[in-house]
Amino acid sequence: MITLYNEGVYLVNGNEIYFNNSESDAKLKERFGNRYSLEDAKKNTIAYSIMQKHNTSGDEKSLKLKFDALASHDITFVGIVQTARASGLEKFPIPYVLTNCHNSLCAVGGTINEDDHLFGLSAAKKYGGIYVPAHFAVIHQYMREMMAGCGKMILGSDSHTRYGALGTMAIGEGGGELVKQLLSKTYDVQLPQVVGVYLTGKPQKGVGPQDVALAIIGKVFKNGFVKNKVMEFVGPGVDNLSVEYRLGVDVMTTETTCLSSVWKTDSKVKDYLTLHGRENEYGELNPGEVTYYDGLICVDLSEIKPMIAMPFHPSNIYTIEELNANLDDILAKVEQEGQKQVGNKNLKFSLRDKIVDNKLYVEQGCIAGCAGGNYENVCEAASILDGHSIGNDEFALSVYPSSQPVYYELVQNGLAGKLMNSGAVLKTAFCGPCFGGGDTPANNSLSIRHTTRNFPNREGSKPNEGQLSYVALMDARSIAATAVNKGFLTAATDIEDVKYDIPKYYFNKKIYDDRVYGGFEKPDAEKELRFGPNIKDWPVVPALADNLVLKVASVIKDPVTTTDELIPSGDTSAYRSNPLRLAEFTLSRKDPEYVGKAKQIHKSEEARINGKDAFEENKDLEKVFNTIKENFADINLENTGIGSVIYAIKPGDGSAREQAASCQKVLGGYANIAKEYATKRYRSNLINWGILPFIMEEDPKFECDDFIFVPNIRKALSDKLSEMDAYVVRDKVEKITLKIDRLSKDETDILLSGCLINYNKR
Template identity: 30%
Template sequence: MGQTLTEKILSDHLVEGDLTPGEEIGIEIDQVLMQDTTGTMVWLQFEALDLDEAQTELAAQYCDHQTFQFDFKNTDDHRFLRSAAGTYGAHFSRPGNGICHNVHKENFAAPGKTLLGSDSHTPTPGGLGQLAIGAGGLDIAVAMGGGAYYVEMPEVVNVRLEGELPEWSSAKDIILEMLRRLSVKGGVGKVFEYTGPGAKSLSVPERTTITNMGTELGATSSIFETDEKTKDYLERQGRGDVYTELTADDDAEYADEIVIDLSEIEPLIACPSMPDKVVPVREVAGEKVEQVLVGSCTNGGYEDVLPVAKMVEGREVAKHLELIVAPGSKQAGEILARQGWTAEMMAAGVNVSEATCGPCIGIGHVPASDSVSLRTFNRNFEGRSGIEDDNVYLCSPEVAAAAGLKGEIIDPRDLADELGDLDAPGVELPKKYDGSKSDLIYAEEAIDDELIKGPNIGDVPLKDPLGSNIAGETLLKMEDNITTDHIIPATSDILKFRSNIERLSDFTLSRVDETFAQRAKEAGTGVLVAGENYGQGSSREHAAMCPMYLGIETVLAQSFARIHKANLFNFGIVPLAIDEETYAKIDQGDTVEIVDDVADAVASGQVEFTIRVNDDWEATAELNASERERNILAAGGKLPLTKQQAEGG
């Protein structure tokens, strides 16, 4: 039987297991990337593992999320990241050079290679045939040390694209159509492989918009086959040498097939506050807009900003709103400037900002209260923009520019009819992506050879090996769908402590209960109870590290989100699944004791554990874990285990 493209790349990198969907496999990682909010902890853990040098073919550290400065903590972190990249042999991208996914795509992404990144949108370079996966920081540190990355073998789904996009429809509308059909849970445990004549009609930047936002489907990754368009893109980037032709076999068998006829795609929009609340733009036309933001790792490329520049050229942005363009990379910004487009946008009243994530996570350009903000970004979770009662819509650059001109949501086809002289902006790739490389410090030209740690850089907390007894008070009982944002909020006033777990842990679960951290500190240990889908959202490992630091030894939940469950194992917290009845019966403040000898039971592969509540009643809780995950728990986490293994212990 033939193989899918995903299976081919995984086969080439397989070090453990076989390619049976749902089974754990270990794969070799060729490239790693880190962004600034997760990178500091990756390097501190890399240091704690006593490793000397990155072992992967390539490692790259970006400064992108927090480029706006608040106080010394942010600059301290960026200096530490530069020093770590220099010391351990990684490329370093300075603040202002752009978003990790954009800059990586431009400079380092390579077809057929595996990429592991400490950011959930790492799958972006799937658009040029790279198999890229987001993971927790400790997984990155271990992979960078030469260790395998373990993941459940995903099902591979064929998304067959037929036909071609009509004028005014864009790649963003294709991924919004996927979200409309499948929902934010539709991709869990899957890789989407885009094939067919429609896929071939799309440029690489269009493809990467789709693979980037595949994350919103919950997918492990998304990928396109490579072809002349991939080769052409890489040549224009001056990197034609990394091109290789990659296709699925003709007789490849997919777990499922989805067919989308691109000729039927119309301009779509995701309504507040979930990326899958997708409707045709015409359904919400007329809604007054106060802010429009163009940029992000989804639509911040040259090819995304150019349509906006063409549409506003010689016109004026509506007076009551602000249209902000933040290119995804300095390369995009520099080329637009050289071609004169930046001047055209400025003349039209566009606020041209620096290349950063910033506003995507509420850092800068926070919308006014009770107003509508239209963004070309990938996420519109409530509160993510920096204000709790936000109204963020997600759309293509063309729809964003149309709203910027009209002052309200409007289908760009209707705006073109109204104006009479607004043509659909055709987009050509630049002949050569000739942005300068002055903001990249390549590993071989490193300017640091030792770590520089300012006062905001803390120590990596370590947990003792798993003991025989786990017992404690239920310090917090939570509902369904608690996100990593609930566990450790990503707002700038809190995120600035990302390299200092002692300080950051004071904010643990503060969005659920402001007194939680204090109570946990006083108790010294304790238990968390939650409903379904505990830990959904980002790959942020701080959401496991901080509870561990506060002494939490087990989380009892009806179900866990995949990456967060892996992070709980990584930090030695036992994730136990309970049924609805048990969940309903446990109250906050109840004492929970695991009756079994925990260390023995975990080591012996026991699945069912008995919990005793208030010394009064008992119930069953399940530990669903592989042998590898049980070994991690026994050691007190992945860091102590990896150290033990390195020392031959």
């Protein structure tokens, strides 16, 4: 089904594979002569040519990228505009799309959410942006329909910024990276490796893009096969997939932890762009005659079966056939692993109680967002449901078309009526089911969803209040098949006599023309930003001190810590524009004591900066300083910052939300210590908020509430040291070694300045 080749490979003429060895080298030299060399072959990937086209550094390996367009939604754009404004923003230099698809439900948070929306509209008017009203499109569907194009690069403040199937290399990052683009600066990254994804065969009827994506994620996530690399989709199997199918696979590449993705393009892509009135954005993209990939993922599409990703990660995959054949054993394993992630022994994670007559019963289904709400997914789900009823018991099904034009066409061709007749409920374009802002299941309920993630509590449950529910990821087709069977888990391939019907799609651009504000290149500096009482400026952040004394405010020893655990999604979303209020939720579902510990030590730093008694609020701190002075006589309150630090083994999997870092900074966080960082985007967020991204290879010698002293940290950064001594402070100091992976000059300067805002002001 899927085979991984970790060694380099050559792809010849797009369909011949040669492994990187002396025998292949001889054959290629004999066949292609001077047209073949390893260095040239590395430059023949689609990704290489796109990245170099956007690189402004003059160095093909140390990239300084400028993007063609930016995209944000209403959980992130207020903070981005506020940060850029504080840094001297005058106008948006490139198209910047502000969508409203996360905080769409203004009943959640009252007027707060709508205040954010109107702030976004006023920013689009003042600075020259593109504003998409609430319920009109999820962020990535609008970008596919109206902005992506072959050979482009797009940066978005959402982790699922992926338009590779349209020939666009897109990257999801924290807001600070978008701020840099708004200030005409660059996205700095070392030239990433490129891994080929070689597709062959054709999917079986009933097997959808989510099935293919989950199968790939299951193979590559845990071993880090594509971490921070580019996935390039090639091979004859691409031709057997529609563009929407490709988009459905592509958007899930985020869950592999790759940096970006891109696909070869063909006439189907040209037809898609032409349909959306943008035929001039098409360009044929193919790997070169001889192309070198740093690794290869071979996928036989014909062997992919309907998949399910069990709680609590998209990589926790099984075939539905395998799960149904071994229900009790697999569910027992999932329960055992999941209970560890829940962490609360008093809260029971239970799935086996959902076995009824040797079948797994689920209480809810959702088809939604950038992954599930595409036109073809909904059409094929409607084909399966046509003439059936989901019943009148607990099982419920919600369908969220990904944009208003998609919804309109489903109404026009009658498929909306078929879905409604089955008992499914159609809702507007909204990302809520993906992050806990909509369709939160009842306590101890299992929801199957064609969305992007199923992390703990991401569906909106509140374990601290005794409420826990679960999400399993599936394709829309198998969700519809399960709905036909009234909630009993069913693979779409097990439903017979389905006439799959995908009526021709007609894109109604007038829907956007009438409601989307298109202000690019039309900024009006006289326009005032519209603020609401919940939209607050960022607190003042000091520059990095010469030395640091850090209180360990949380120690997390889970194998992976997600951004949703660092700063919960869902009910906290209404406060994304209020840094101080949002910070109160930091680690609230993982370590409820963290906020109090961080705030308490932060009082000493505030006192220090204001020339007051830094020891008054934390009496043990004076003893810590005295112990340090026994070995480091020169430290004092003038040259030593005081703050907090979080330890986690592998933090930052998942969302691009910069608030996972900024909330720590607001509470006085100065550093993270980790064995590794799950994603580049989380590490970037830390740096942009002036939080030191330390690496420590050995297990921690410290515990929560201990203090760590980091001497001469400014000098270490300025001298570009990758390794430095630090000390755990108890009755005496005990040396540990901290490392920092390679920093660019700008990243170093940002850390020294205290944060990106300070750096830009300077």
